[in-house]
Amino acid sequence: MSNPTAAFLVIGDEILSGRTREANVNYLAVELSGAGIDLSEVRIVPDEHDRIVAALNELRSRYDHVFTSGGIGPTHDDITADAVAAAFGVEISVREDARALLESRSAARHIQINDARLRMARIPDGASLIVVDSSAAPGFSIQNVHVMAGVPSIFTEMVDRVLPTLAAGAPTVSRELRFDVGEGRIADQLRGLAAEFPELAFGSYPFFSEGVYGTNIVVRGTDPDLVELGFARVRQLRDATPGAGGAAYR
């Protein structure tokens, strides 16, 4: 049985222009991996209605879950909620529970609600709210699409809120070993291991650090015993490769 799949759609001119470094992919990737959901694709698109709608419709039909970040604030460039409604072909309007939440949270922060802020209570029909402490405005889930804020402190809290509600798969287990030789030295043997253990992924990640051309080998899989078996073979390979067992192990 294979794990559920997911895509992450990052909505953000600021990432594409280079103004801001994307900061949420890694958190989502790690959390999904732990929940046994395979992150299969990430897309970053600009704040343009048609682009968001097209990407949403493609990704939500292809994967079990789609997570989005960005574009749910009060300003003119926050158009994600409307794009989601358009993608699903549903209406969008200010919803009373979202408005009540926004008003009580704003009052506690001595912030007055105006028309712009009220936009954050506009929720597509049929969605359920994602309510977190770190934000007055909620995110929302509609069918298999989970719409979250781009600000990392809020994004992470929304992920933590949503993930336990999803059907989990088998968490991915990984083991990693550092070789103090270039990956070309061990590539043939790794290819053999990958062929011998088709259920495992053997990743090879070269690095250059303090004068050493080295390679980190990562063994990943959903069966912990099998991962240990494959990893034991990687350790044997290192022991058998002259110079591979440098000073620093991890």
Place this chain on the structure above:
Amino acid sequence: MSNPTAAFLVIGDEILSGRTREANVNYLAVELSGAGIDLSEVRIVPDEHDRIVAALNELRSRYDHVFTSGGIGPTHDDITADAVAAAFGVEISVREDARALLESRSAARHIQINDARLRMARIPDGASLIVVDSSAAPGFSIQNVHVMAGVPSIFTEMVDRVLPTLAAGAPTVSRELRFDVGEGRIADQLRGLAAEFPELAFGSYPFFSEGVYGTNIVVRGTDPDLVELGFARVRQLRDATPGAGGAAYR
């Protein structure tokens, strides 16, 4: 006249599994912005032949340029060059200039060429090499696709090598101002500015720092005079907004 467009295809299981933080998007985004090429989309896909081929063919038909990172090393999970050849429907084999380069660079580093390492000299027919000091193995360009290493130190050098060879557009100019009020307070006025200056992008990026809910407003455009004009209006807006001009300006 609008600027050339580009997409960035990141090939990497290690990003999607959460093992590695993506580290090249921001560098490419900043450099393209400076060269007047609009980065319009980023995709991250796994090390799977069919996925890479499909993404390449979609992106290269849609954008003026496609940059890729990752998957050009010597190991079994390095399948980018073959996928690029398949996407273009051309042959791929060890090319003599790439082999000579690999051999001389490897000799200088006291590394022996084996079959696995020789894979790095396999280049799709019709491509031109991207040769850099930081890597024995070259990247390559074929038509509008530029294939580069994923290791950031090599990636950046390859970008620096390729960019001057591309037709440049009008570089994007940006100015930024910090408001020490939430974005909801100024959203209506920003919407007005965005409508008044359709050639400019007004980005609004909320932050929470040292107890302050604030907003950074970014004005971007390719006409420097127009950007200054729009920015002057943003400065006026801050002067007219009580509490917006906090202690820290930038």
